[in-house]
Amino acid sequence: MSLAHAVLTSLIEKPSSGYELARRFDKSIGYFWHATHQQIYRELARMEEKGWIVSDSAPDAGATRKREYKVLLAGRAELVRWTREPAAPMDLRDEFIVKLRADAALDEVDLSAELRARMAQHTEKLAHYRAIEARDFSRGDAMSRAARLQHLILKKGILYEEGSIAWALEALKVLEGA
Structure with missing residues (x-):
């Protein structure tokens, strides 16, 4: 699984700023797919370059650079494509x-x-x-x-x-x- 698919899932559930996404990620998907806030922000940039998501100034941004990310049709299609692939069994490494x-x-x-x-x-x-x-x-x-x-x-x-x-x-x- 790639971080991009976890982020797409979270953004489909609710468009969010990077900060909000990272906080929500910590409280949900982060229980079974860990990522640092820095990794999430880097992934958001890559996903936007690929045309999977788009960002606009957040409604509550004010004078800040706060962006709100939303999934585009291409991102939704990528998530559907990925979910149809068989998942590899979990490797136990302890x-x-x-x-x-x-x-x-x-x-x-x-x-x-x-x-x-x-x-x-x-x-x-x-x-x-x-x-x-x-x-x-x-x-x-x-x-x-x-x-x-x-x-x-x-x-x-x-x-x-x-x-x-x-x-x-x-x-x-x-x-x-x-």
Whole structure:
């Protein structure tokens, strides 16, 4: 996946200034596709050069250079084209797993503290995801198709965090000789 497709998706949802886009990105797509604000601004420039988006002075720009970005038909067509391509399966690349393998080979490393710290991070993120779910998806069947799809995306994050916590608990038992 390219950053351009994540940005196009976000701009189709709501035309935005670069700053607003970057902030919204951090709170939504950024949970599963990370990008810095600088990367987003560079991508906006490339997408505008390609004719996928256009920018105009934002209505609230005043004397600033604030621009509002909108998706053009060519950008929409690109996003449709991209969504029709098969997605590559996710590659699991986790440095901690390699450390655990090293621990198995060396039999002299104690990774319990690091594992507990990682478990705390997963627990915190799970609580955050559940708070979003309670706030945004409590209507059940009354949700639109778009809202149900967004809820499914959030549920994948919830299941990932729950699985990571369960795995960490099992790994702690092994590391601590229980």
